[in-house]
Amino acid sequence: MAIQLDHLMVPARDKLAAAKLLAELLDVPWSPTSVGPFAAVFVNDGLTFDFDQWPEPIPLIHCCFRVDQQAFDAILARIQAAGIAYRSAVHGPVDHAVDRAHGGSIVYWNEPDGHQWEMLTVSYARQ
CATH class of the missing domain: 3.10.180.10 (2,3-Dihydroxybiphenyl 1,2-Dioxygenase, domain 1)
Incomplete structure (x- = not known):
């Protein structure tokens, strides 16, 4: 099997707002809840962005x-x-x-x- 990127964790001050904004811009589905503490943006069938709430500084x-x-x-x-x-x-x-x-x-x-x-x-x- 070829190596594929499955998901990427994205740190955010407000994970819900960040996930919702990206999902709306890309016109893809998202969920305020996912596995663990994440808000998920389903970019396509093979890639999810998991937004996670982080304190400052945000990398x-x-x-x-x-x-x-x-x-x-x-x-x-x-x-x-x-x-x-x-x-x-x-x-x-x-x-x-x-x-x-x-x-x-x-x-x-x-x-x-x-x-x-x-x-x-x-x-x-x-x-």
Whole structure:
């Protein structure tokens, strides 16, 4: 069997708010309860993000979601509707722009705990 990432624990100040926000942006199901103390976001059939309540300081993570262009456009529209700042560069300023320099679409945003989410349509890591 190939190695697959099954779940990822995401530390949060408010696990319910963080899980709900990500689930709504990605338009995927979530549950305020899961195995153990987690609020689960079911990213797809093979990956769950388990949000866990942590005290300060919150260690930051970066995760990238690869989606098709139709899903990208829908998620970006939800990010915009929620008034979330986004940018076209991983460490760049908020420019409310999409990077199209790698043969697809890429955008970055941070959630309230500081975690950085990336969304792209073409994997530049696997060219």
